[in-house]
Amino acid sequence: MNGLSPLSVQEIMASDPAHMPMERAPEWMEGAAYVIDRFVPLDEAAVPITDLGLVRADAVYDVVSVSRGQFFRLADHQARFARSCDRMELSNPFAQAEEAALLNELVARTGLKDAYVWWAVTRGANLPHPSDRLHAERFQNRFYAFVIPYVFIKDDADRQAGIHLHVSKDYIRIPANAIDPRAKNFCSLDLNMSLMEAGAAGAGWSVLTDGNNVLTEAPGSNIFVVRENRIMTPELGCLEGITRLTTLELCAEIGLSIEVGTVTVDDLVTADEAFLTSSAGGILPVSIVNDQPICQGSGPVSTRIHNLYWEKRWAGWHGTPVDYEAVS
Ligand SMILES: Cc1ncc(COP(=O)(O)O)c(C=O)c1O
Numbered sequence: 053m054n055g056l057s058p059l060s061v062q063e064i065m066a067s068d069p070a071h072m073p074m075e076r077a078p079e080w081m082e083g084a085a086y087v088i089d090r091f092v093p094l095d096e097a098a099v100p101i102t103d104l105g106l107v108r109a110d111a112v113y114d115v116v117s118v119s120r121g122q123f124f125r126l127a128d129h130q131a132r133f134a135r136s137c138d139r140m141e142l143s144n145p146f147a148q149a150e151e152a153a154l155l156n157e158l159v160a161r162t163g164l165k166d167a168y169v170w171w172a173v174t175r176g177a178n179l180p181h182p183s184d185r186l187h188a189e190r191f192q193n194r195f196y197a198f199v200i201p202y203v204f205i206k207d208d209a210d211r212q213a214g215i216h217l218h219v220s221k222d223y224i225r226i227p228a229n230a231i232d233p234r235a236k237n238f239c240s241l242d243l244n245m246s247l248m249e250a251g252a253a254g255a256g257w258s259v260l261t262d263g264n265n266v267l268t269e270a271p272g273s274n275i276f277v278v279r280e281n282r283i284m285t286p287e288l289g290c291l292e293g294i295t296r297l298t299t300l301e302l303c304a305e306i307g308l309s310i311e312v313g314t315v316t317v318d319d320l321v322t323a324d325e326a327f328l329t330s331s332a333g334g335i336l337p338v339s340i341v342n343d344q345p346i347c348q349g350s351g352p353v354s355t356r357i358h359n360l361y362w363e364k365r366w367a368g369w370h371g372t373p374v375d376y377e378a379v380s
Pocket of ligand 1: 115274293294329331
């Protein structure tokens with residue numbers, strides 16, 4: 053294992069033959085989508101303008117990644133998506149096996165070996181009588197999905213240097229008793245606005261608290277703090293990230309003691325190391341918090357987990373091979 057610095061994952065994806073896409077018609081290689089009831093090239097995908105997913109952010113979604121031609125923890129993502137639907141009284145028109153086949157077909161149509169796979173169920177069109185809105189079962193919920201080349205929140209150089217993280221002062225994460233963050237949903241203006249605040253402060257990403265100095269999560273990612281041989285991550289106010297779950301498994305495997313509980317801003321600014329976790333890029337080391345360095349580049353624990361994450365994935369851990377012949 054490379055213990056010195058994070059693997060250059062993007063460079064490997066761009067150069068290793070195991071990551072080369074399958075040959076496909078050019079209109080599909082840019083991306084593929086499924087819109088309500090049909091497959092279309094990404095370029096042709098459009099959402100009906102009155103869909104309540106668009107008009108009222110009334111929708112849940114999930115994202116699973118594919119690398120080296122394998123879905124990572126597909127069943128875990130599908131199970132989380134089913135919980136998101138239940139929590140928001142949305143009904144998925146597809147059963148789990150149909151959904152898996154549909155996502156597989158989308159990836160197969162693009163031929164991509166490294167892909168970002170997004171899917172959602174929206175409330176659907178509004179109903180003619182406002183009083184119908186009192187009844188979830190009267191809506192015709194809709195399914196949308198797309199596949200594009202794999203997305204990294206930050207690039208190889210940023211993961212090696214560690215990013216500058218800004219703890220938002222202007223925004224807090226929507227409280228769990230307003231919108232349950234365990235349901236992966238469309239309401240993300242708190243997260244998005246905090247990114248612009250971080251940009252204005254000269255930082256590279258943001259993290260939000262609950263308003264009482266307790267960390268919750270970051271845009272598109274969960275947060276971990278490392279202190280001596282202990283690793284901490286927030287228990288509440290955040291999505292149950294699949295990369296977070298994976299990181300907890302990796303920490304147990306390498307013998308780090310784990311604390312899932314209350315993590316404060318003070319824990320973060322005085323940490324030995326910190327990192328974010330996301331399906332969009334895996335482990336993202338942090339080297340600066342609010343203008344103060346916490347470690348030099350990617351810390352040793354962050355680097356170890358970063359590299360294990362990719363090495364194990366590429367060796368097939370929690371993987372489901374994409375069936376590239378499944379293009380109908
Ligand atoms: C708000 C939020 N928190 C955490 C995560 C990380 O979850 P996962 O590791 O399943 O990608 C995401 C992913 O997009 C997210 O949107």
